[in-house]
Amino acid sequence: MWILVLHISALLLWCAALLYLPVLMVGVASGRVELQRTHSKVGALERLVFTHLATPAALVAIISGTVVFVFNRTIDGWLMAKLTLVVGLVVCHTLLGLLVLRATTNRGDPWGEHPDGGRPVTMRCVLLAAVQALLIMAILWTVLAKPDVVPVP
Numbered sequence: 001m002w003i004l005v006l007h008i009s010a011l012l013l014w015c016a017a018l019l020y021l022p023v024l025m026v027g028v029a030s031g032r033v034e035l036q037r038t039h040s041k042v043g044a045l046e047r048l049v050f051t052h053l054a055t056p057a058a059l060v061a062i063i064s065g066t067v068v069f070v071f072n073r074t075i076d077g078w079l080m081a082k083l084t085l086v087v088g089l090v091v092c093h094t095l096l097g098l099l100v101l102r103a104t105t106n107r108g109d110p111w112g113e114h115p116d117g118g119r120p121v122t123m124r125c126v127l128l129a130a131v132q133a134l135l136i137m138a139i140l141w142t143v144l145a146k147p148d149v150v151p152v153p
């Protein structure tokens, strides 16, 4: 039971960070959000959230989910469908990391101009946030509704 609680807590943190980061980057790129330079060696807040919150939460969610899976020995079709969607979320997490790297590189001073005016970062953030939101909703529906999914032989 405690592993399941850990699984749900970690996935909630992971999903929150996946939705918060694109919004933060759009805010910074559009100049509406002005960030104080963090004093950690990670530098930009976006990098701090990605490396110290989103990624550890993802790892804990995946490891704890796998432990629950091993204990439960659930190999129902819905769980296979869920894990396929989770692979999609992991791909989005990786793309988000690349976007954070792109958005925070060359930011010499806190209000430095984005080399490309921030527009491509904004478009990609909006698209990624939409795909992530859809994937998260699909995963939650699949794991809570447990639909009869017939695994492909």
Ligand code: HEM
Binding pocket: 007, 008, 011, 015, 061, 062, 063, 065, 066, 068, 069, 070, 072, 074, 079, 083, 086, 089, 136, 139, 140, 143, 144
């Ligand atoms: C590799 C990654 C993951 C694995 C192996 C995994 C595995 C599992 C397993 C075996 C359960 C117990 C299901 C049951 O018997 O009721 C579970 C529960 C759950 N998982 Fe995951 N999971 C993973 C990632 C995720 C992600 C990314 C999300 C959400 C975005 C998620 C959401 C949930 C929820 C909400 C529950 C509780 C379902 C309930 O209360 O019935 N999981 N997970």
